[in-house]
Amino acid sequence: MAITIKDIADKAGLSPASVSRILTNRGRFNADTAKRVRELAESMGYLKNQSAADLSQKQSRVIGVLVPSEHTNFADEIIKGMRSKAYELNYELLIAFVDVNKEQQLQTVHSLLSRKVLAIVMLAVDIEIADPVFNLLTNTDVQLLSVSNQLNNEIPSISSDNYDMMHQIVNYLYENGHEKIALIGSSNSNSIVSKLRRQGFIDSLAKHGIQYNSDFIWGTDITYQTGLDAVKHFGTPLPFTAAIGSADIISVGILNGAKDAQIDVPKDLSIVTIDGTEIAQITRPILSAAKQDFQLMGQLAVSALDEQELAPHAVFFTETKIVPSGTVTKLDKNN
Numbered sequence: 001m002a003i004t005i006k007d008i009a010d011k012a013g014l015s016p017a018s019v020s021r022i023l024t025n026r027g028r029f030n031a032d033t034a035k036r037v038r039e040l041a042e043s044m045g046y047l048k049n050q051s052a053a054d055l056s057q058k059q060s061r062v063i064g065v066l067v068p069s070e071h072t073n074f075a076d077e078i079i080k081g082m083r084s085k086a087y088e089l090n091y092e093l094l095i096a097f098v099d100v101n102k103e104q105q106l107q108t109v110h111s112l113l114s115r116k117v118l119a120i121v122m123l124a125v126d127i128e129i130a131d132p133v134f135n136l137l138t139n140t141d142v143q144l145l146s147v148s149n150q151l152n153n154e155i156p157s158i159s160s161d162n163y164d165m166m167h168q169i170v171n172y173l174y175e176n177g178h179e180k181i182a183l184i185g186s187s188n189s190n191s192i193v194s195k196l197r198r199q200g201f202i203d204s205l206a207k208h209g210i211q212y213n214s215d216f217i218w219g220t221d222i223t224y225q226t227g228l229d230a231v232k233h234f235g236t237p238l239p240f241t242a243a244i245g246s247a248d249i250i251s252v253g254i255l256n257g258a259k260d261a262q263i264d265v266p267k268d269l270s271i272v273t274i275d276g277t278e279i280a281q282i283t284r285p286i287l288s289a290a291k292q293d294f295q296l297m298g299q300l301a302v303s304a305l306d307e308q309e310l311a312p313h314a315v316f317f318t319e320t321k322i323v324p325s326g327t328v329t330k331l332d333k334n335n
Contacts, residue, residue, distance in 0.1 A: 003045050008040050008041050012036065012040055022037045023037065034090075060117055061090060061091050062092045062116070062118060063093055063094065063117060063118055063120075063121060064117040064119065065093055066097075066108070066112075066120060067095060067123050070222075073249075074247070074275050077298070078123050078148060081294065081295035081297060082301055084295075084298075086302050094115060098125060105127075105131070109136055113140060113142065119142055119143035119144065120137065120143075120145075121301050122155075124147070124193070125149065126190060127151060137155075143305055145301055146158075146159070148160070156304075156312060156315070157314075158297050159297065159318070160292045160317060160318055160319075161317040163200035164320075165290055165292075166203075167200055167204040167207075168320060169204075169274075169290050169322070170208070173270065173328070174210075176270070176328055177332060180216075180240040181243070181244065182242070182243045182244065183217045183246070184226065185219045185222055185246030185250040198217060216239075218230060222247045226253060227252060227253020228256065230243070230253070231257030231263070232257065236261050236262075238263065238268070243271050244271075244274065245287075248276070248287065250273075252279060252287075254269075265327055266326065266327050270329055271327040271328070272322075275289065275290075277294070280325075285326025287325060287326075287327050288325040288327045289322075290323075291321050293319060296318050297318055300316060304316070
């Protein structure tokens with residue numbers, strides 16, 4: 001005998017109308033209640049034809065996600081947040097990877113669009129207005145959203161405030177006596193995030209009366225090797241007392257490069273990492289961090305798409321917190 005909506009409603013202690021709305025994702029319900037109803041429906045063998053339901057509602061429940069092929073684990077954290085909220089709101093994620101090759105980007109986006117996705121979410125993907133893929137994306141009816149990056153006024157975004165973040169980090173280091181500070185991994189002239197961080201870094205130094213040294217902004221690639229090479233590039237003794245790593249993986253490279261060069265961290269070199277993901281916790285000493293809330297970014301992305309609160313110019317900033325740990329020491333400014 002086929003299981004009906006009424007059977008599930010009786011078991012859940014809800015009205016059939018409420019169960020129907022939960023299973024078709026219409027209306028708002030307590031997250032625990034919605035989860036319980038969906039689990040009941042699955043355990044009782046009620047197989048809802050989601051594709052048919054989508055057609056009847058004329059709206060896809062699939063969200064396409066573009067992830068850079070060479071990404072650090074920040075993307076994994078964003079996807080975790082997206083997955084939890086997508087499950088709660090009954091969406092599916094379709095994840096695709098893109099690299100810097102323009103033809104590959106076009107092919108990947110065409111593939112996503114052919115799946116009739118509701119939206120395409122770009123995780124820290126840098127796209128120039130002149131790129132063919134930008135023209136393709138902005139001339140479709142699909143909702144667009146950039147996460148952990150700010151592209152332009154045509155595509156809404158959810159990210160940390162990268163300019164303000166640099167003020168937080170420089171203020172923290174300055175309060176601990178550091179004035180000779182390097183920024184490692186933010187020299188990429190094509191990256192919007194790098195541009196914002198460089199400007200925030202320069203402006204924050206100026207606010208404290210410090211003339212920035214252009215040589216101290218070094219390294220383009222977000223890789224472990226960039227951190228290692230930074231220590232070799234500047235040599236010993238290092239010409240600065242503190243370094244900001246533009247991603248956890250870079251900061252691990254700086255830390256290990258310093259150890260290889262017999263540079264004591266934090267006595268001879270303080271390090272602040274940007275991101276503060278799990279990687280920052282496994283080093284010894286543990287990395288002091290400007291921690292971004294990537295899982296919240298992912299959750300907000302799905303919620304914003306569900307609520308259709310995405311004006312083209314919208315920019316949502318999540319909070320960044322300085323989390324002190326074992327890689328920053330306080331200097332005596334009199335020395």
